[in-house]
Amino acid sequence: MSLSHAILTSLLEKPCTGAELARRFDKSLGHFWQATHQQIYRELGKLEAAALLESEELPTTRGQQRQFRVLGAGRRELEEWCLRECDPRPIRDELLVRMRAAAVLGTVDVTVEMRRHRGLHEATLARYLAIEAADFPAGVPRSRADGLQRSVLLAGIAFEQAWLAWCDEALAEPEEPGTRP
Numbered sequence: 001m002s003l004s005h006a007i008l009t010s011l012l013e014k015p016c017t018g019a020e021l022a023r024r025f026d027k028s029l030g031h032f033w034q035a036t037h038q039q040i041y042r043e044l045g046k047l048e049a050a051a052l053l054e055s056e057e058l059p060t061t062r063g064q065q066r067q068f069r070v071l072g073a074g075r076r077e078l079e080e081w082c083l084r085e086c087d088p089r090p091i092r093d094e095l096l097v098r099m100r101a102a103a104v105l106g107t108v109d110v111t112v113e114m115r116r117h118r119g120l121h122e123a124t125l126a127r128y129l130a131i132e133a134a135d136f137p138a139g140v141p142r143s144r145a146d147g148l149q150r151s152v153l154l155a156g157i158a159f160e161q162a163w164l165a166w167c168d169e170a171l172a173e174p175e176e177p178g179t180r181p
Helices: 003-013 018-027 037-049 072-083 094-105 111-135 144-172
Strands: 053-060 063-070
Touching: 003 018, 003 037, 003 063, 003 072, 018 037, 018 063, 037 053, 063 072, 094 111, 111 144
Parallel strands: none
Antiparallel strands: 053 063
16 A cells, blocks of 8 residues: 555545645544655645646635645546555564564563553554444444445454454563473
């Protein structure tokens, strides 16, 4: 996946300014695809240069802002991208490398950092569950689009639940070097 596809998706949901896009990105797609505001603005420029989106100048109290919207070519690019095959991404997590390093060193205790990560995953799970309760209440009929949106959220929920289960198991491992259960 590329940032351009995430941006096209977000702008198809609702045209907006770059600042609005960055804020919306932080609250929705940013849960699954991270990008800095600088990266978003750079990508907006590239997408506009490629004629996949266009901008319109909007006067504001703070000067001019540009509102971006997806063009037909951008929509077609996103449709084609959705139909392409994609492979699962390998895990790339700094905590796991630190744990390997701590195992090799034998002198470092990463338990505090593991517990901190557990807390972060727990907070993220709580946030996702709150979003699910607010946006997808039980018993309310859903459109196909709502079902797909909820499926994305459920993937995030399952991801966080798996991390919590893993953290609990990893933290329960014996602390003495060389001991086996």
